[in-house]
Amino acid sequence: MAKKYTLKDLALELNISISTVSKALNNSPEISEDTQKKVLALAQLYHYRPNSTALRLRESRSNHIGVVLPDLVHHFFTTVFKGIEEYANARGFNVSVCFSDDSTQKEKDAINLLLDSGVDGIILSLAGQTQQMADWSHLQEVAAQGTHLVMFDRVTDHVPGDQVLIDDAHSAYKATQRLIDLGRTKIALLTTESYLSVNQDRQSGYIKALKESNLTYESQRVLALPKSDVDPASLKTFFTECPVDAVLCVNELIAVQAMHVVAALGKRIPEDVAFIGYNNGMLSKYSYPSLTVVDQQGYLMGEKSAEVLIDKICSKTPLDISKYVIPTTLVERNSTPNT
């Protein structure tokens, strides 16, 4: 393992001062061509790299942002993260990631770890539990540290920070509308138990679309599933007791599992039951039948979040807090009839 060389080491070996070495490496016109050559040669020989920590201390900027994600199993967060990472890297920023696993405690730990590591800003999507308990103390701490905050997808107005999101209510409204246009009247909604703002918004969009088309909203057509480990049996009883001709699911994981159950009950997809899910991920693309989904365009959300954050970090004057709405698209596949 090689030694870490510093300006001091180079200066000592060349019998010149530290300042001269520094200036030589930074192409200062003050330094003679002769000296510069010698310095550069030795620096190259020793693979010299300036100590970034020392630079940070001077510049009081780390070129470093943190990201807190609820998880990575949902393809949506993976794509958002990809968007963040690529944009940030292109602007010379490092990205540290932590996971909250939808737990408030882990979210707090993550934020503390990031704050302690001196990030210039944080991008996060709220843990489910945090939204449920409405515990914002750790997020207020972020602002108190003078650290910029951008929230995406799962956001809150209780904390100062920019927001990047999709119009969940409207996207669900449009998706439901699409099912209605296909002639479906008994439309179910499969959502999650946990208190997530996005799912609530999607539910309201779903209800709005039904009402606008004079379809009665029946609460028994709405099934709230646990966040993980969905029991196929509960899906089976739901679909046997509650005849439907279309299903809207708040994520692709639920959709795929529901499709299996419905198919096993002898129904044809999409002829008897049409499906629309959320998250344009692997499962949607490669399921059978492939799943029509609302694409939240995670990559765009990630890019936008990183852009907003880094712009703030780099800006001399404080910028206003704002909301950015990313458009959604409906990706039609084989779980809805092609018209």
Place this chain on the structure above:
Amino acid sequence: MAKKYTLKDLALELNISISTVSKALNNSPEISEDTQKKVLALAQLYHYRPNSTALRLRESRSNHIGVVLPDLVHHFFTTVFKGIEEYANARGFNVSVCFSDDSTQKEKDAINLLLDSGVDGIILSLAGQTQQMADWSHLQEVAAQGTHLVMFDRVTDHVPGDQVLIDDAHSAYKATQRLIDLGRTKIALLTTESYLSVNQDRQSGYIKALKESNLTYESQRVLALPKSDVDPASLKTFFTECPVDAVLCVNELIAVQAMHVVAALGKRIPEDVAFIGYNNGMLSKYSYPSLTVVDQQGYLMGEKSAEVLIDKICSKTPLDISKYVIPTTLVERNSTPNT
């Protein structure tokens, strides 16, 4: 946006010295209870946090590691990353991630970004192109910087660094053996075009199993597919021209697509054609039929990689370079007949 308070600010406001403030915050016995109380109160009021960059400069350690992944679309890397992240966080380490997208240039950029950001160590899985071109210059640079390196899954002996991997040849051997035990004799191998050491090893394990059972290895039963955007047509011609009763796939993505094609050709899975894939991810679990896979236990690999790296970072004496082999397991699902 709040101001960042320093020891100096607190000292000035309390009319005491910086050293006293520092000691008070660190519970030094030298400080009177009275003073300490005042200091703590003000520190709390101002949400004081020590500047981590300054600390790093003193300690010359950043408690920060970097990870370079080929991508996140393969579930395997997601789980490895999760393992790394959780282990590292538990030991107070931050984790920065970059993606190579299997491109050597991006891998170099990523390594440079990480080295410039002053990480204590780097965990990486080689980009496909890097393995193909055998270009190790950027990795040798890591060692030259005195930065520790751990490689997992896609590794090389041309660079000094620890290795964490599975026994690819043996796992493929065992999987193939399993298919043979099920009475299959015409076993295909679906692999990728790109030069990946792991896939070559898997192929040799596949061949070894065939030969040991006196089955002829026929090269037309091996299909090398492009890394992305597999053309269903090429799969269709393969399976029509080449009758098989079992298929081993080097990843779950290929397996799922192949299963769709085979099912569309009127064959039953697993009765007519059995499937075994790699990567125990979402696709395997929720495909129809669900896929029997070799589980590489990515989470364990991630944990082990992080453990090895952080142990090296924290160790005073230089530790030896070693290889760690993570055991694989065969997860049996419905793409193979249950015996």
Place this chain on the structure above:
DNA sequence: CACCACAACGATAACGATTTCGGTATGGTT
């Protein structure tokens, strides 16, 4: 010869924290 401009380099402060060492009261002891 006195003066000055300029090229080339060095000393030093600064970033924010810890820590070692020194200093100054205060109290008690002989």
Place this chain on the structure above:
DNA sequence: AACCATACCGAAATCGTTATCGTTGTGGTG
């Protein structure tokens, strides 16, 4: 009264870098 131990606090070095400001020495000019 002289001394010393103790309690409490402050000055300064240190980490590695850059930037500001001096400080040389050389050459040319009046």
